[in-house]
Amino acid sequence: MTIKALSLRFPEGEVTIGKALRELEAAGYLVRRRVPLGGGRIATRTFFLDHPGVGVARASVRGGGSGAAVAAVPTYAVAGDEREVLSAPGPGAVPAAAEVSRSDSAQASSGRTRRAAPEPVAASTGPAADLLARLRLADPRLLLSERDVQRLVPAVETWLARAATSDQITRTLTAGLPSEADPIRHPASLLEYRLTTLLPPPLPAAPSSTATVMSPLRPVPLVSCDGCERAIRTHDPHALCRECHERKGRRKVEVTRRSVA
Template structure:
């Protein structure tokens, strides 16, 4: 039986210019006139992407803007499952071809905006800025797209395009960043409420330093000596003469309330923060916040006297109990016996 020969294939191979390779794939290139998509070799031959990710990337690039490319839509279109398709989309997103962001639409609804960039490397190098006049149009597949701009036939005269999202797998320079488009308001819909920042509590004014009722020379001298001596007990508490003069009334107020010098020194030097940058401010705060109350007097410490209580008596007539300082009859029995109230 003779071997069949495909004459059409033989004629096509004969029309290939140049020598035919002895092994491997042989390309028969026929120019496309319609329904074709230009795909870069950086995607078709990407070394870091799986074959599923490359195929899904080519499929997404061939779709018109506004096409649905969710995981469920792709799983219904291809035999691969949702898990494999989701993994392929994450690969494209990791290498800068795909970007998915959450945007808030009118009436508070949230939608996923998906952007596909056919040359993420050119965006990072600054050679191509998507959306700029004369630049190639980046096909964007958006789940809830805004109205697409009119097709432009002459690159020289381009109307102002809508903002296009730029995929950012790494930090993109400021001069090529493109702002995301704001959600288009729906006609007749109520505008989204404006969220104002939460009001902050007003700052409380600083409490004044306590002053004694009478700043006697003795108290002034004792307070000044105590403040100047603090650096012997804590090396951080080195005060200037001006700071000592300012804090003298506060220490004098403590002395007026019968606080001992040891108690004042302990309150001012205990548990100092590390490092201490403003010793005078710390001492002012402690003298104000830890001011003890005045000592109570002797009469304030005595127990209050209880009011005298009238004892109970037993009525001599009806033997009921009643309160009285002297024995006798109750109120009901006084009339028959002629006793006074």
């Protein structure tokens, strides 16, 4: 069955199906064999294995199937639109071909290791994680994965520890980005660079405030003017009010004039 025929049967496209078949072939679940049909014709047979690493017999059409050997476990072979199950080898099967095919498949599969599925990442919580998760609201291109959030949380916490507000951090991370038409391929790297390069200095320590206790000012006392007994505020108990002081000054001037005359 061709890739085009599979794309007509399944919702995936030809590129996706072709990539999946190549991955199955690399993992040992799919084997392609070129089989001569006689008369100068050659067909490609595709074998799907339930157990990767088990060899697939190379069926020979010329000898009428007399020299054909099959796999030790059930194997599905697809040629065109037909699908047949190759049974286990009978007593008359040639074991040499099966052993060679099995050893070839075992050697091919031994060099391949399956990648273990990544472990799920626990969701981060706290003000720093919330700030990073909300960046995509300011710019959709700043969408971060959970692993990226966990990696950037310590840097944001450093900013918060230096008395930077959430709004200040958000403005620093979202200001001056490329135009919306340009994609940001690695938003986590961009944010990490800004958090590291633009880190503000810590605030200086507040000076030790020693409260200076100042004695309250005493109010100026009220005293009586010696000339007219009018109440005035002064610290001098023998002071005169303004009018008496002017009157006394005029008297001195008159006395001086009289003495001169």
